[in-house]
Amino acid sequence: MDSNPINRRTFLWIVAGTGLGLVSSGRAAGAANKAGASGSGHARSLTSGPKDYKRLVGSLEGFSAALVQEHVRIYREYYYEFERENARDRFIDLATSDSLNSNWRDHCHAWLNLRNALVLHENYFDALTPLSMDPGDRLKRALTDAFGSFDQWWVKFRATALAVQAWAALVWDEMLGRPVVIGIDNSNQWAIGSSPLLVVDMAEHAYCLDYVGRPVAYLDAWRKRVNWKVVEARLLKVARS
Numbered sequence: 001m002d003s004n005p006i007n008r009r010t011f012l013w014i015v016a017g018t019g020l021g022l023v024s025s026g027r028a029a030g031a032a033n034k035a036g037a038s039g040s041g042h043a044r045s046l047t048s049g050p051k052d053y054k055r056l057v058g059s060l061e062g063f064s065a066a067l068v069q070e071h072v073r074i075y076r077e078y079y080y081e082f083e084r085e086n087a088r089d090r091f092i093d094l095a096t097s098d099s100l101n102s103n104w105r106d107h108c109h110a111w112l113n114l115r116n117a118l119v120l121h122e123n124y125f126d127a128l129t130p131l132s133m134d135p136g137d138r139l140k141r142a143l144t145d146a147f148g149s150f151d152q153w154w155v156k157f158r159a160t161a162l163a164v165q166a167w168a169a170l171v172w173d174e175m176l177g178r179p180v181v182i183g184i185d186n187s188n189q190w191a192i193g194s195s196p197l198l199v200v201d202m203a204e205h206a207y208c209l210d211y212v213g214r215p216v217a218y219l220d221a222w223r224k225r226v227n228w229k230v231v232e233a234r235l236l237k238v239a240r241s
């Protein structure tokens, strides 16, 4: 299923999307924290491994098995690269840090990009289903309160998705105390204090194999595969209503 051209193209997408090109293990594996700090204070346990999304391959109407398989492979690459980045930070010379060009600067950018890319991809895949669902009344009410109606929410969400190069998201904004729609071109642009309820991946690798030049068709196909029960559960968890 995975032809070499797709794999090479996808690799370039990963590099462009995460800034991995800025980080090389050779550069990072130099002196062991000459400044003396451990640098591991923000590391998290990654012992569980990437999530298993094999159930989605070949089961999503509107998405070819090849596309989903390739996208899941990319997600797994993010996971393992994030794992490597967490291990890498203990071996970077903190004393040479500067804001123009340094290994620590590269690491800080890569770490944040990879962390958010990992969370967003899991949020995306977790809310896909082979089933056809409608949003529940509680979710519809929340969207109607915030956007006027479910349909008006969708118009705004779709316009946002078409305006960005990475992610459109329905989030719970803790500051405003209501759902809002955001759009970002890079994973590290996430809105502080907001929790994702529903995200759609607008990177080319998420749809071009099936919908090249047709992002609207991709969005329509994706909407039919949304697991609205998952979205509502996320809303209830963060909104505490």
Ligand SMILES: [Fe+2]
Pocket (backbone or CB within 6 Å): 071, 074, 121, 201, 203, 205, 206
């Ligand atoms: Fe993706």
